[in-house]
Amino acid sequence: MQPIIQISGLSKTYASGFQALKTVDLDIKRGEIFALLGPNGAGKTTLISIICGIVRPSTGTVLADGHDIIRDYRAARSRIGLVPQELTTDAFETVWATVSFSRGLFGKPKNPAIVEQVLRDLSLWEKRDSKIMTLSGGMKRRVLIAKALAHEPQILFLDEPTAGVDVELRQDMWKLVRRLRDDGVTIILTTHYIEEAEEMADRVGVISKGEIILVEDKAELMRKLGQKQLTLHLQAPLAAVPAALSRYGLALQAEGAELVYTYDTKAERTGITALMKDLAEAGIRFSDLRTSQSSLEDIFVGLLRANA
Template identity: 75%
Template sequence: MSSIISISGVTKTYATGFKALKEINLDIERGEIFALLGPNGAGKTTLISIVCGIVNRSSGTVTVDGHDIGRDYRAARSLIGLVPQELTIDAFETVWATVNYSRGLFGKAPNKDFVEKVLRDLSLWEKKDSKAITLSGGMKRRLMIAKALSHEPRVLFLDEPTAGVDVELRQDMWAMVRRLREDGVTIILTTHYIEEAEAMADRVGVINKGEIILVEGKAELMRKLGRKQMTLELRAPLSAVPDGLSRYALELSADGNQLTYTYDNQSDRPGVASLIRDLEAAGVQFRDLDTKNSSLEEIFVNLLRQEP
């Protein structure tokens, strides 16, 4: 799969001397949903703003579908839709006028059918004649997305798109994002709702203190860094873990009725099949077991804890 965005050696140092970004190298693949995760102040919004031409980089290069964002700004920017964190809409313009005006800013000819489709997809059609000031917070957020889509971009940046949005509207938005991806639009999102990234993203990048510390396919990331946990419901309580099971570092519940085994794909701990055999040999019987994998949120938190 070819890259639609290529970021090479990008840095950003402010006049105060603060280094917001340090040698960022990142390629975004065409047609993927890429989640950029990081704590507040990590550099997520700065990086997005540089790609979108809102903030000047200190060094490095950025291309969008082969167009350099400095030398060929208009061509690069015309390919990008941006939904920023802050609401930036004219409070006294109607929904219809807002989206059509945004389309015109990119030199696109009027297209009533396309604008109607965007508004319908975002459940804004019945509000098309309403002024922005009368909309709820969630509807204003939808209007921001409609503005970003008005000029038919091939890349869509969503910077905390569902902040302050209720669950129903959030689900509608992600259904729309999936449809956009099916149409070939590349989606880059930042979000504090890590379960959204887990549900939506093809790949995940983690940025911290202005540096990319990891880029990995979501499934591969969870396979390599995820932890697994198996809990056994015992037929009879134990007062202590038998000596023959010490190599598994099992945790015994306070009441002695449960044994928990935690393992991952990178450790040298023995597998589940070996544990079951050794339990039988030790005379430990269980009546039920439950397994679970760590979430993307747990992996993310652990990664940040490991950072110096």
């Protein structure tokens, strides 16, 4: 199936000479949740702004559902919804008027049923006649999402959508995201809450210094780059790791009462089996054990350090 977003040779250099993007090539699959991760200043917002038609690229092409964002910008933009970080709307308008106006901006005919459904999905229906200025921060964030969904886009960008919002809104938002994905909407997410990307994303892209340094299925990324740890609770503390076990890179913790073995998925079977055999031969006994695995955040930090 053809990707819903196709980015080729994309770059952006501002008048100041700052190069925000350096030859980005990226395909985003139809119907997936794609998490774009990167530190502040990495180029995430610039990339999103170019795709959404807010910033003009210096070089390269972007196709949104087969439509060039410059040559066929009306058709391209009609397929895209953007939830920005900040609320930009008339504070004196009502919720209903604001969301309805957003639908009209994309040339969509009036459809009160669609607007009502969007407001109900975001728990805004009871606030439909309230002015934006009277809403709480969390409710204003919901309005941002409603505005982005009013014209029924096939591509939805969420730029730090849960920054500074309460837990209830965050949970509601992710329920909605899952439902949209199930309905065929493609979701592109930027977030500082990496645990959200770990829970929600199908694929992960990492951008650093204006370049895409990795794109990978989340499960495959965790398998290839994630490290695991086996912690053994020893029956008797050790003063030092025996020389016969030096090849495993073991570490002592808890004043010698715990022995920690760090390994990757490639060494999982043979490494643990051999370790257990060598522990028995060295006369080391343990009373309990536990395993843990590195998170997506650990992998993300490691990638950035490697690219520093």
